[in-house]
Amino acid sequence: EAQVTQNPRYLITVTGKKLTVTCSQNMNHEYMSWYRQDPGLGLRQIYYSMNVEVTDKGDVPEGYKVSRKEKRNFPLILESPSPNQTSLYFCASSLSPTGVGEAFFGQGTRLTVV
Amino acid sequence: AQKVTQAQTEISVVEKEDVTLDCVYETRDTTYYLFWYKQPPSGELVFLIRRNSFDEQNEISGRYSWNFQKSTSSFNFTITASQVVDSAVYFCALSAADRGSTLGRLYFGRGTQLTVWP
Numbered sequence: 658e659a660q661v662t663q664n665p666r667y668l669i670t671v672t673g674k675k676l677t678v679t680c681s682q683n684m685n686h687e688y689m690s691w692y693r694q695d696p697g698l699g700l701r702q703i704y705y706s707m708n709v710e711v712t713d714k715g716d717v718p719e720g721y722k723v724s725r726k727e728k729r730n731f732p733l734i735l736e737s738p739s740p741n742q743t744s745l746y747f748c749a750s751s752l753s754p755t756g757v758g759e760a761f762f763g764q765g766t767r768l769t770v771v
Numbered sequence: 772a773q774k775v776t777q778a779q780t781e782i783s784v785v786e787k788e789d790v791t792l793d794c795v796y797e798t799r800d801t802t803y804y805l806f807w808y809k810q811p812p813s814g815e816l817v818f819l820i821r822r823n824s825f826d827e828q829n830e831i832s833g834r835y836s837w838n839f840q841k842s843t844s845s846f847n848f849t850i851t852a853s854q855v856v857d858s859a860v861y862f863c864a865l866s867a868a869d870r871g872s873t874l875g876r877l878y879f880g881r882g883t884q885l886t887v888w889p
Contacts, residue, residue: 698881702877749877
């Protein structure tokens with residue numbers, strides 16, 4: 658089954674404690690990205706990757722890091738989480754960076770930073 | 772710059788009513804793609820439709836229909852005979868594909884919360 662898998666689904670952490678949200682896709686997609694969803698703001702792109710070792714900032718990259726060492730994995734790293742990073746996070750992948758195909762989204766990770 | 776506007780923040784209807792969700796987009800690209808996603812209360816994002824900028828044909832899928840008008844830069848979504856299960860947040864999104872654009876990037880509207888009452 659084609660899917661994007663995020664882990665964990667829910668996470669409560671404390672300010673400053675480094676965390677990683679994993680994302681893996683089994684569709685051999687080149688393009689992957691991370692979004693955060695906040696009430697009234699819709700989804701905003703954090704980082705994206707066009708292929709292995711190619712990453713770039715989206716609209717709201719501050720406080721986040723990503724890496725793309727393998728095609729299937731695209732982890733999101735919060736080195737020192739702060740309460741304003743409390744949000745619902747989505748990982749997405751798509752076959753072609755031209756946007757021809759639909760984007761497949763993970764189930765979401767609800768992060769709370771206290 | 773790419774932008775998607777969903778002016779309706781919340782809509783409430785009673786079951787069996789028809790409802791239209793508005794989406795207005797801005798782009799200078801000649802090649803682009805428009806999408807609608809549904810987010811039910813469980814939180815996942817469900818793909819509904821993709822339309823490219825060269826195909827202005829309206830589309831119907833069961834109770835769902837989409838009206839794409841380049842002249843008004845709109846891609847509206849209508850649910851006919853709404854049901855309680857249609858209650859969700861609906862997002863319109865744009866992906867630009869001209870040379871020089873950030874290919875594959877999705878620009879989302881802020882979403883419309885649709886509530887269908889029994």
